Amino acid sequence: MRDQAERLREMANQVRQQIEAELLQPHHSRVVAISSGKGGVGKSTLALNLALVLCAQGKRVLLLDADMGMANLDIMLGMVPKYNLFHMIQGKRKLEEIIIPGPQGMSIIPGGSGIQELANLPAGDMKRLLVELGKLDNDYDFMILDTGAGISQNVTTFLLAADDAIIITTPEPTALTDAYGVLKSMDRACYGGKVYLVVNRVTDDSEGILVAEKLKMVAQKYLDVDLVDLGHIINDACVSEGIRQQQPFVEIYPRSRATRNIVRIAEKLLAAHGEQSLSDLPETKPTGIKHFFRRILRSLQ
Ligand SMILES: Nc1ncnc2c1ncn2[C@@H]1O[C@H](COP(=O)(O)OP(=O)(O)OP(=O)(O)O)[C@@H](O)[C@H]1O
Numbered sequence: 001m002r003d004q005a006e007r008l009r010e011m012a013n014q015v016r017q018q019i020e021a022e023l024l025q026p027h028h029s030r031v032v033a034i035s036s037g038k039g040g041v042g043k044s045t046l047a048l049n050l051a052l053v054l055c056a057q058g059k060r061v062l063l064l065d066a067d068m069g070m071a072n073l074d075i076m077l078g079m080v081p082k083y084n085l086f087h088m089i090q091g092k093r094k095l096e097e098i099i100i101p102g103p104q105g106m107s108i109i110p111g112g113s114g115i116q117e118l119a120n121l122p123a124g125d126m127k128r129l130l131v132e133l134g135k136l137d138n139d140y141d142f143m144i145l146d147t148g149a150g151i152s153q154n155v156t157t158f159l160l161a162a163d164d165a166i167i168i169t170t171p172e173p174t175a176l177t178d179a180y181g182v183l184k185s186m187d188r189a190c191y192g193g194k195v196y197l198v199v200n201r202v203t204d205d206s207e208g209i210l211v212a213e214k215l216k217m218v219a220q221k222y223l224d225v226d227l228v229d230l231g232h233i234i235n236d237a238c239v240s241e242g243i244r245q246q247q248p249f250v251e252i253y254p255r256s257r258a259t260r261n262i263v264r265i266a267e268k269l270l271a272a273h274g275e276q277s278l279s280d281l282p283e284t285k286p287t288g289i290k291h292f293f294r295r296i297l298r299s300l301q
């Protein structure tokens with residue numbers, strides 16, 4: 001009897017230790033950079049509304065306005081933040097002091113607008129920003145970066161360092177050509193993460209699927225980049241109405257087609273992280289902001 005009790009106690013102890021060890025496992029944020037070749041194709045709209053949908057699904061999300069110098073997520077939310085990234089770069093505020101609470105419990109780091117110094121951030125300042133970001137690794141499930149358009153040093157640095165890059169384009173030939181340009185520059189810089197595609201402002205589902213297929217084929221053929229189609233967003237008056245009202249459309253128009261599109265995109269992204277079985281996308285492991293930070297440091301050297 002005594003032996004059996006001893007064994008049970010031992011087993012209980014092992015289980016407890018196992019649970020404790022799992023709880024102590026460091027949690028890693030997934031860094032998702034949203035970018036485009038051409039400007040004005042919907043990066044900020046996707047970043048904000050995707051962040052909201054992920055929050056609504058119980059994820060802890062940090063939304064960073066990484067369109068350095070031309071940030072406008074705060075405007076899209078009708079917020080007037082007291083401090084932004086520029087205050088942090090100037091050394092006037094710590095990063096945690098400029099984080100503001102957003103809708104659905106998300107956290108937002110506002111960027112500065114019309115600030116030349118941010119648009120051409122020296123490598124040393126970029127490093128300092130990323131050291132601070134690295135400290136937030138355990139606090140969030142997703143860190144979404146709304147970058148600027150094109151292939152500037154700031155954008156490329158953020159893109160290269162992310163776990164996932166979402167390239168967004170509209171079906172217009174100019175936007176598609178520029179999207180291809182970004183993919184090409186990422187390929188040249190040996191980007192190692194996953195590259196997703198979102199086609200915005202489509203007239204119907206079939207246009208979204210067709211445009212994605214074409215770009216996917218071209219990227220595969222000429223760049224050997226395996227572009228993963230994350231879905232499309234319909235051209236919907238709700239989206240521009242949301243911008244006008246300074247409220248995210250997924251909140252004010254939860255039943256719109258565009259909202260359903262964003263929910264589908266979020267589901268696919270989660271599925272890609274092995275969190276849901278909705279999609280056949282391959283599973284990838286989160287690598288965390290600390291890893292992101294290390295890769296960024298390498299790309300800055
Ligand atoms: N699916 C859509 N349906 C209708 N209008 C849209 C849609 N997506 C974006 N828009 C319109 O396009 C405008 C630009 O979108 P957004 O600001 O998100 O683009 P951006 O890529 O972040 O631009 P920038 O390069 O200037 O940062 C918005 O003001 C909105 O009115």
Ligand SMILES: [Mg+2]
Nearest residue numbers: 043044045067
């Ligand atoms: Mg933008």
